[in-house]
Amino acid sequence: MIRCNNIQEQARDLSESICERWRHILAAGDFVLGEEVSRFEAWMSQRCGGGYVVSMNSATDALLLALRALGIGAGHEVITCSNTFVATVGAIVAVGAQPVLADVGDDELINADTIGPLLTARSRAVIPVHLRGRPVDINEILDICGPRGVAVIEDCAQAIGTTIKGHQVGTSSDAAAFSLHPLKTLGGMGDGGALVTTNPAIAEYARKARNHGLQSRDEAVLFGINSRLDSLQAAAINIKTQHLDQWLRRRREIAAFYDDAFAGTATGTDLGRGRQGSSYYHYVVKSRKRDKLQQHLAKHDIEATIHYPIPIHRQEAWRCSQPLISLPNTERLAQEILTIPCHHHLSDGDVEKIARAIRRFDSR
Ligand SMILES: Cc1ncc(COP(=O)(O)O)c(C=O)c1O
Numbered sequence: 529m530i531r532c533n534n535i536q537e538q539a540r541d542l543s544e545s546i547c548e549r550w551r552h553i554l555a556a557g558d559f560v561l562g563e564e565v566s567r568f569e570a571w572m573s574q575r576c577g578g579g580y581v582v583s584m585n586s587a588t589d590a591l592l593l594a595l596r597a598l599g600i601g602a603g604h605e606v607i608t609c610s611n612t613f614v615a616t617v618g619a620i621v622a623v624g625a626q627p628v629l630a631d632v633g634d635d636e637l638i639n640a641d642t643i644g645p646l647l648t649a650r651s652r653a654v655i656p657v658h659l660r661g662r663p664v665d666i667n668e669i670l671d672i673c674g675p676r677g678v679a680v681i682e683d684c685a686q687a688i689g690t691t692i693k694g695h696q697v698g699t700s701s702d703a704a705a706f707s708l709h710p711l712k713t714l715g716g717m718g719d720g721g722a723l724v725t726t727n728p729a730i731a732e733y734a735r736k737a738r739n740h741g742l743q744s745r746d747e748a749v750l751f752g753i754n755s756r757l758d759s760l761q762a763a764a765i766n767i768k769t770q771h772l773d774q775w776l777r778r779r780r781e782i783a784a785f786y787d788d789a790f791a792g793t794a795t796g797t798d799l800g801r802g803r804q805g806s807s808y809y810h811y812v813v814k815s816r817k818r819d820k821l822q823q824h825l826a827k828h829d830i831e832a833t834i835h836y837p838i839p840i841h842r843q844e845a846w847r848c849s850q851p852l853i854s855l856p857n858t859e860r861l862a863q864e865i866l867t868i869p870c871h872h873h874l875s876d877g878d879v880e881k882i883a884r885a886i887r888r889f890d891s892r
Contacts, residue, residue: 530830530882534873535710539717542767546717549763561739564762571769572706572722576699580731582723583708583757584738587685590705590723591619593755594681595653597733598702600625604652608683609638610839610858612657616683617840621849625652629841631855635800636660636812636865640668647672653679653702658687660835661713661809662800663697670701681705684724688714689776689807697805698724708757708765713779713809714772716761778872779808782879786811786870789883793890795821799865810835811870813886818864821889825868828885833867 539546553559565583572581584590600606602624608616610629620627628651630642636659643654654673656664666682673680684690684698685707691697698704708720723734736743737752783798783806790797795813800806812835815821825832839858840846868882 530869530874530878532831532833532867532869532871533711534871537873538768542764542771545767546764549767550760553759553763558759560758561756562759562762564759564766565757567766568757568762568769569722571766572724576696576704576724579699579724579726580728582725582731582734582738583762584721584723584734584755585757586615586709586719586755587683587705587707587721588615588619589738589753589755590703590721590734591616591655591681591683592622593734593737593753594703594705594723594725594730595619595623595625596737597730598653598679598681600652600679603650605648605650606653606655607638607643607646607651608655609657609659610841610855611636611836611861612659612683612840613685613836614840614843614845615685616655616657617846620655626650627850629853629855629858631857632861633857634861635662635803636861637662637664637800638669639665640672643669644672647676647678651676651678653681655681655683657683657685658690658697659810660800660812661687661690661807662803663687663690663692663805666692666697666700679703685709685721686712686809687807688712689772690809691805691807693805699726702727703730708761713775713807714765714768716764718758718761720757720761720765722757775872776807778874779870780806782870782874783808783811785879786868786883790886793887795886795890799861808870810867812865812867814861814864815866816864818866821886822866824889825882825885828881830882830885831869834862834865835867837862 569581680701682704703725738755741748741750741752
């Protein structure tokens with residue numbers, strides 16, 4: 529089976545070097561927020577053009593602590609999209625704010641036109657999601673939010689390596705949340721995440737809040753959470769950082785091959801077509817016969833998945849606690865999208881096989 533992710537192959541390729549680092553950590557007993565964690569934060573800061581980086585347990589916690597750092601809570605509204613992983617909206621609900629969901633364009637991304645009409649006097653933040661590693665038009669969003677004093681927190685969980693004009697996304701807003709979950713292009717062997725910001729007050733709050741609000745071993749200056757990155761995860765991630773650019777190049781090469789192969793077909797090319805700087809965390813095609821296409825690919829031993837088949841506003845968690853809303857484009861796309869394999873463990877033969885199978889389906 530050609531899989532949609534390469535989680536096992538990555539672990540296999542790097543297991544020796546990772547285990548060797550882990551042996552050092554075991555011997556030193558440096559398990560939590562250790563030297564490897566500082567090394568990761570320094571690397572990430574450089575990657576993000578010198579911003580503050582506070583590593584933590586997940587992107588979910590990075591979103592949560594960014595919202596808290598900005599004083600967002602009960603009585604406030606936060607705008608985001610519905611076609612995202614549930615964590616984006618979960619973090620808003622967790623701080624007691626009201627999530628407000630914007631529809632998306634045909635590229636699956638929210639934009640200034642869909643956000644604009646939803647801004648009210650209660651709006652405190654917008655969380656644009658760089659879904660699939662596609663860059664949202666962040667400058668247009670900053671332009672409508674800035675004059676109203678509405679903060680922008682970028683959900684970069686899927687966007688390591690995504691760029692705008694050559695710069696990593698997540699560096700031009702108030703704060704950004706990155707995920708280091710094993711399925712991500714840069715991930716550990718367990719959960720991990722990072723908050724990135726150029727605002728020293730947000731960084732200072734997050735650094736304390738991720739560690740129970742402690743400013744020293746015995747002194748708590750605020751009530752925080754336990755969201756520390758551990759040394760074992762950081763060590764695995766630090767090894768992967770050495771390969772990241774090569775992996776991103778391979779994803780882009782595969783995407784370019786698909787773009788050529790699917791041009792002019794009924795299924796078509798990635799929905800982010802024409803958008804420069806995608807890191808192709810997902811390559812997503814669209815078909816009115818999506819379920820049949822997925823079955824056809826499975827028959828050819830090709831895994832294709834749906835991210836996300838149920839938009840957040842159609843989830844039970846939303847229906848039992850939030851207002852009934854309709855987002856026509858989001859709902860239509862959820863019926864038609866299909867993620868096909870696009871990662872650095874695919875051989876040229878695999879990619880050609882996938883392209884052939886889709887073209888054969890289209891010509892039936
Ligand atoms: C768009 C998006 N936001 C947030 C998250 C949450 O990331 P984490 O699992 O690191 O909390 C994810 C994880 O898949 C995601 O895809």
